Each structure stands twice: as C-alpha cells, then as structure tokens.
Amino acid sequence: MINRHYLSMLSNKSVIRELSEYATARGAEIGYENVFDYSLGNPSVPAPPVFAEAALRFLREEDPVALHGYAPTTGIPSVKEKVAASLNRRFGMDYKACHIFPTAGAAGAIAHAVRAVTEPGEEVLVFAPFFPEYYPYINTTGAVLKIVDPDTEAFQINFEDLERKLTPSVGAVLINTPNNPSGAVYTEETLRRLAAVLEERSAAFGKRIFLISDEPYREIVFDGKKVPYTARYYDHTLTCYSFSKSLSIPGERIGYVAVSPACEHADDLVAVFGQISRGIGHNCPSSIVTLAMAESLEETSDLSVYETNMNLLYDTLKELGFTVTRPGGTFYIMPKALEEDAVAFCRKALKYDLILVPADSFCAPGYFRMAYCVETEKVRRSLEAIRRFVREEYGK
C-alpha cells in the first residue's frame, strides 16, 4: 500500500509551483516574453565559465576509474580542504577539511544539520517569514518546526517572541540570511544579540542549542556591503551553503555544511553527517560536480543584475505607495499587498500578466513575494504593467 503521509502531501501542492505552471501555460498563449513571471527563484544569469571549464578538464584528463569512483563517506578530501581554505580566507575562520561536508545543495545541508543536532520531538525555531520548504526539511526528521513571529519593521529578529519561545524543548534555531523572501540581511547587532540569547539559554538549560545558518544568498548582497558571517558570532553554528545561486547551478545540487571548529564535538559532527547519509540512502553529491565546484570557489555569476533589478522594482513600488523594506540582498522583495488579502491581490495581478506570489505560505499573510531573477529588460517592461495594475485595480 502507498504510504498515507506522502500520499496526502500530493494534495498540498506548492502555490509557487502552481503559479509558475500557470505562467508557463500563459506564456504558450501570448509568448513567454510577455508574461512577467516573478514566481520562481531560478537564477537567470549563466554560470561563470570556470565551472564548466573545470568539469571539461576533469572529464578529458583524469583517469575515469578514479574520477568516477566512490568518494569517501564524508566527501572528497581535496575538495573539503579547498572549501575550508576559502572560508578561512574570506571570513577569518579556522576550518579544517574535517569540518566540511559536501551536500546536495542547502536543502541537503539543512536536513542533515537538523538530524544531527536534534532528537525526535525537539523543536527547531524558524523566523517568519521563511522558506516553506523548511517544513518538510525539519518535520521529516522527527523534529518539530516552530515559528517565531516576524519583526515587520526591518525583518530582523523579533527578540521578544524569540525569548518567549526559546524553551528547553528547543534543539536548534534556524536562520536564513540574506533572507528568502524578505531580502533582509541580518546585521552584526542582530547576530550578536542572537548569540547572547543562545549562550544564555544553553547555559540555563544545561544543553547546547545549535544555530543552523542557511546562507545560499550570501554572495548576493547590495550596496557593496558584506554579509556578516554567522559562525563568527556564535560558536555552535552549522553553516549551510549552496552554490545554486552564486554559481547559477541549482540543478547540479551542490553545497556543504561547515561545522564551526569551536563547537563541542566539532570533529564528530561530519562523521555523524556521513552516518545520516547512509541512513537516507543519499551519499556524497556527484563527484564531477563536487570537483568542479572546488575549482570555482572564488568565482560567481554576474550577480550585479539582481541589484539592478531590485532598484528598478523598489523605486517603482515605493513611488506607487507600497509598504516595502528595501532588500539588502537575495533576488527577492516582499512588499505589503494593497489589500488585506494578498491571495486576492495576486489573483488580480494575473490579469496584467504579473505573476506575484502571495507570501501566506512564507508565514507573512498580507505580503507578496517577487523573485526578480529575470532579465532586466523584462523587469523594465513589467514596470508599466505594475503601474497599470495598481491604477486600474486600486485607483492609485
């Protein structure tokens, strides 16, 4: 018989996927160039050539038996070494190869991290608004996702609600900076204060609360700023990274967990990740992808496009009277809808071939998300559609 839990998930289709499918179908009717599709976070700029060049070189020059052979359970040592060295150089950390575990993107990294540092039944705190896939990543491990209310001013952390919910039932806290969907980047002040709360409660509860930091947008940051590196602020940090956005290779499923060397049991954690992989039947990522990634650590796609797009959209939305916090990074922006029901708002936008996603599923009802990983030329054309939509539907 088919497992009832997974069967029931089928009726729970993702709103984002449904809107994206609508956009594709509408594109077939009127030409996809005329659909202003802000639904999906699929990078729109090509991978930097170094990634394909490295893959080509390995395929041409390496002995295929060694190249395509089984990797060790905890990942290819030379790759782990390079990842550690790059993080140390860029963020002043002190990782060794043994602290790095290659994963299938940030998704695989988060799922492993949660399994490693929680017991079934423990809570994992997440901060609204958040990426809805956190539900399956966390709940499938046996841990329980619990939501901390949003700071709707700057989309930093609502510490009052955090302190209320940070009880002895909590095993880990999951943050995402730069943030999907708000675009907010946690400031040094936020991270320091978070670390202090986690230290204080860990001591009070006599148990170590881990911080899982989901950072796939770390390289997409605006105004020439840098994203503060979470693990520098709190010792017990597991940093989850994906190359999907920085290298524009989401289909290749490659990322890592980096275990802060300052953690208790830091040297065991990567071995524990290896055991988790055995359990779920998903071992190391593809060798060729892992090796090519390690040759591309200091490169990114041309990410400046996203800042250009953000400025175009932000300025227009402000001008039209939207309540919106200016994103510090990512390729998302999360304005307040012009009526209370963001689902109704987004439905009306479809008339103008604007595909906007209500942020209800991100736990931010009344808001909507735009993923502006879209050609800039199309963003420019969409501005007129946004103006028309707001004028005709809301008289602004």
Add this chain to the structure above:
Amino acid sequence: MINRHYLSMLSNKSVIRELSEYATARGAEIGYENVFDYSLGNPSVPAPPVFAEAALRFLREEDPVALHGYAPTTGIPSVKEKVAASLNRRFGMDYKACHIFPTAGAAGAIAHAVRAVTEPGEEVLVFAPFFPEYYPYINTTGAVLKIVDPDTEAFQINFEDLERKLTPSVGAVLINTPNNPSGAVYTEETLRRLAAVLEERSAAFGKRIFLISDEPYREIVFDGKKVPYTARYYDHTLTCYSFSKSLSIPGERIGYVAVSPACEHADDLVAVFGQISRGIGHNCPSSIVTLAMAESLEETSDLSVYETNMNLLYDTLKELGFTVTRPGGTFYIMPKALEEDAVAFCRKALKYDLILVPADSFCAPGYFRMAYCVETEKVRRSLEAIRRFVREEYGK
C-alpha cells in the same frame, strides 16, 4: 546536542571499510600492487567513453542557464522518456516517462521505494545473505528490516522460511538479483514462485505487498545468460537500478526507480517519490550527470573482465576444496570459510596479504566475500597467495 542515534552509529564501523583501510595502509608499506584487496565493490574498469562525451557535449553546447537550472521535482522529462523506452525495448515492458524517477544511485532508489510503500512499523523482508546497508536504508524510514533465512544450496529463495515470515505485518519484500554477496541470479522459476506467494498473501491479507527489486548488477551476468526482469513476473514491482556498476560511475550517484505500470496507483507513485525527496532535502540528482546517463543507456563498460576474474577464482577455490556456489553474475563470490569462524579465517588470510571480508555482516556467518573488481593480472597473482594460505594454514 548531537543526536544520540547517529552518534552511536559511529562506533559501529563497517567491517568492509575497515578492511579496505587496512589494505590501503598495507599498500603504502609494500606497494598496493602486492596487496590482494578483495574488500570493496568499486568497479575496476573505465566508464564507456559515451558518458564523458555526452557530458562534454552538453557543457560545451547547451545554454548554461537551462542546462544547470532546477529540474522538475520528479526529474527531467526527456531523460525519463529515454529510460522508459530503453527498458521497454530490452525487457518488453510498457513504462511511460511518468513511471520513471531518477535517483542518487540504487541507495536513493531503495530508500525512496521503502518510504513510499510502507508505513512506519511495517516489516520489510530481506533474504540472507544481503548487503548490510539495507539496515540503514530500511530502518531509517521507520520500517523494520526482517531477515528470511538463506537457501544455502543455490542462494535462491528459502520459500519455507519466507512463507513463515510473510505475515500481515509485512509491507514490502526486497530482493537483490544478481545478488551481492552470493553472485546468485534468481531464476524465472524463483521469480514465478515468489510472485505467486506475494499474490496469494496480498489477497489473503487484503493489502498489497510491494516487491522492491534491487538490480544494480543486472548487466553483469555470465555464460551469455540474461537476468530475468523481475517486474515481468509480479505487477507490484518497484525496480531500483544504479548505473554505478554498468557504467562504472559510482561516484556520480545516478540511478532510478521504475514503477511497474501494472501497479495500482502507478501514476501516483512517482509523485510520491517527489514528495519524499522534498522531505529528506534531496531532490533530483545532478542535471549534467542525469543527462549524460540518458545518452549512455545502451552502453556499458567492458564487463567481461569480471567473468574472466570469476572463472579464475572459482576454478582455484573448487580445486582447493572450498564449498562455493558458482556466481551467475555480479563481481562477488561467497565461498564457505575453511573453519567455522569466518572472521578468524579472514584474519589469517591477512598474513598472505589477502583481503577477504567475513560474510557475517551479510548475515552469512561461516562464509566470506571476495569482490573481484580487480585487474585480472592481479587476480592471477593472487591465486598463488590463496594456495599458500590454504596450504600453510589448513594443510590442504
């Protein structure tokens, strides 16, 4: 805090891995060419050129944004289509693209299949001797691995014990043909009889018992024979395949589950697999690897080496008086040790730089496994070491 279950797995190191590490260390002392390492099932022949050529072509010619973009949750449609067509042509099946789900090797396939067709607490029957990684693949899902005693004559199925253990608590039955570690290939007669038992019990219990068929060695078969295709004998079969052995690309982690179109709910099962992937945070395998695999479906590495090696070993072992069933396929052979304690037997073999694996962890105490994915020249040289070992330790 670190999860206690996974932490405890660390002390449970795999015997195979330990022996393989010993072989590597010993190789550093005396030269690896002098260590007769029969421990690990890592293919020893290169991938067929078509695999790398396809990858190179995609990397050079395709638009990187499309090539490396997110794949749909249930896999790349053109790949699914090609896999279905190839299976239909070779095995007379009637798969459509919607019945194929690309996975991270057979490991990912089995773990998904078990999650999809069992409820937590249900039993999954496996047949001794079996690959010990079945324990984590099955038990991590919440299902419970239960062992059917071996047929020690021909390493087919012990139907008497199967009928005893096939109770209403069983959700699925997992077979592996050609078999690791015995090398046995299930005959048509075995599969027919198994199907009849499963049909009869499914009807009696008013629930559908699924058959999960693990077939990564399907293409490594001897004496010009073909492996009977399990799904042709029982409708409710989920076929788990890996390209690790046929294309010698275990590090690339690519395989599939094929859902028999004759299953009830056949059209839902692949969608359920997609939900399982969301849950464990491991979505589709790497796109470039998946696409290159689909161009290599009708090719294999030069697998004849394994038959040559098997014949050399089988003939020598027989001549020395070992009790051993001639493998019908795979690159494993599983003789009976020359003393009751196979662990002691394998320990003595180390003196002769022979790395043999006691089959206790495969649930076949008293036997040992040799993985003869080794250069034929080295197999030839090892025969003298085997003779010496048997003569000096057992006076034969």
